[in-house]
Amino acid sequence: MLHIVNKSPYQTRNLESCLRLAKAGSAILLIEDGVYAATRDNIAAAGIKAAIGSVSVYALSPDVEARGVNNLLLDGVKLVDYGGFVDLVAEHANTQSWL
Amino acid sequence: MTESTGGIEVEEETAGRVKKFMFVNRKAPYGTIYALEGLEVVLISAAFDQDVSLAFVDDGVYELVKGQATKGIDVKNFSPTYRALEGYDIEKLYVDAESLKARGLTEENLIVPVEVLSNEEMADLMAGQDVVISF
Numbered sequence: 752m753l754h755i756v757n758k759s760p761y762q763t764r765n766l767e768s769c770l771r772l773a774k775a776g777s778a779i780l781l782i783e784d785g786v787y788a789a790t791r792d793n794i795a796a797a798g799i800k801a802a803i804g805s806v807s808v809y810a811l812s813p814d815v816e817a818r819g820v821n822n823l824l825l826d827g828v829k830l831v832d833y834g835g836f837v838d839l840v841a842e843h844a845n846t847q848s849w850l
Numbered sequence: 851m852t853e854s855t856g857g858i859e860v861e862e863e864t865a866g867r868v869k870k871f872m873f874v875n876r877k878a879p880y881g882t883i884y885a886l887e888g889l890e891v892v893l894i895s896a897a898f899d900q901d902v903s904l905a906f907v908d909d910g911v912y913e914l915v916k917g918q919a920t921k922g923i924d925v926k927n928f929s930p931t932y933r934a935l936e937g938y939d940i941e942k943l944y945v946d947a948e949s950l951k952a953r954g955l956t957e958e959n960l961i962v963p964v965e966v967l968s969n970e971e972m973a974d975l976m977a978g979q980d981v982v983i984s985f
Contacts, residue, residue: 752977768876768908771948772973847874847982850884 752777753843757850759784760795765849770798775805780831780839782811789815790823803827811836869980870901875910877985879929880920885913886928888985893931896938903942903979904935905972906964910985911949914960932962946972 754769754777766788773779779802781789788795789810799808803825812830815821824830831839840846873892877884895902906914913929920927935941943964950956950966957966967975976982 764908765876768949771969772907772946772976774973774977777977845977845979845982847976848984850876850984 753839753846754779755846755848756781756785756788757783757848760788760793766795767798769847769849770802770806773802773806778807778809778839778843780809780811780836781828782814782836784818786810786814786818786820789825789828790820791825796825799825799828809835809839868899868901870903870978871895871981871983872903872905872976872979874905874907874976874982874984875913876908878909878912879918880923880925884985885910886926889913889928889931891983891985892935892940893938896935896940902940903944903975904940905944905946905976906949907946907972908949911945911953911955911960914943914945914962914964915955916959916961918961929961935962944972944975 752774754773756766756769756779758765760766762784766785769779787793788799789808802808807829808827809829809831810824812832815824815830873888875885875888879885892902892904914932918927918929943962945960945964945966947966947968957964
């Protein structure tokens with residue numbers, strides 16, 4: 752299953768709920784303001800770090816670049832472009848968007 | 851054989867298979883339009899004879915709280931509709947235990963009978979769907 756999070760971890764608790772209900776082996780894609788959760792020392796970093804290993808964590812590179820946080824990314828977060836976004840959706844049986 | 855549906859070709863076999871649809875409700879009822887719109891879509895989905903389930907997570911659990919009285923805010927109280935879902939053969943209502951607990955609620959506070967699920971149970975159920983639609 753692919754989980755998509757598009758809100759900043761400072762604005763909502765969507766990412767926390769996502770991490771709580773994402774099974775091992777699933778993927779989490781951070782897009783839009785969700786990419787702030789993929790940065791070092793952010794409020795959600797501990798949760799993301801704990802999840803990496805059992806869950807694959809991706810961030811959408813155009814959103815990361817737009818926000819200037821390329822150099823702040825947590826180790827283990829994989830960057831994907833729009834084509835990679837499409838591939839992730841196609842590779843997984845279903846998708847939950849944590850709007 | 852295929853049939854034409856507005857430019858999209860649907861194979862009959864695919865069109866005939868019952869799919870598992872889960873509607874995930876995560877918003878409180880009156881602050882935004884999500885909850886009401888989600889309920890409308892659930893009712894529409896009933897017409898398609900699919901395997902429909904509803905999940906209530908985070909503030910979505912507030913949609914089911916008993917005793918809503920909206921006269922003072924001049925908005926329709928749609929909470930009784932959840933009780934009518936049974937009449938549309940929508941009987942699978944699942945509530946996230948942690949979300950209930952975090953809000954000081956129990957099953958007693960809810961307007962309909964539901965199944966309360968642990969994190970693991972909810973995660974399994976969600977992952978097993980053909981289609982997940984979020985509100």
